[in-house]
Amino acid sequence: MDNLDGTSFIVAIGMALFLEGALYALFPKKAQNMMRLLLEKPYHTLRYIGIALACVGVLIIGFVKT
Numbered sequence: 001m002d003n004l005d006g007t008s009f010i011v012a013i014g015m016a017l018f019l020e021g022a023l024y025a026l027f028p029k030k031a032q033n034m035m036r037l038l039l040e041k042p043y044h045t046l047r048y049i050g051i052a053l054a055c056v057g058v059l060i061i062g063f064v065k066t
């Protein structure tokens with residue numbers, strides 16, 4: 001990770017925002033249904049899902065950077 005700089009971070013944030021925005025634009029009804037589903041889940045379940053997704057993200061970054 002010696003070539004990780006601020007530009008890479010900004011590009012990653014931009015890509016995440018693009019993907020999330022595209023999903024809302026393409027599938028607004030499904031996005032609303034997913035939000036309702038998430039509101040019904042207990043906090044600890046959402047925390048575990050968030051931790052798992054963050055770990056997957058770190059693994060993907062690790063594989064790409066090596």
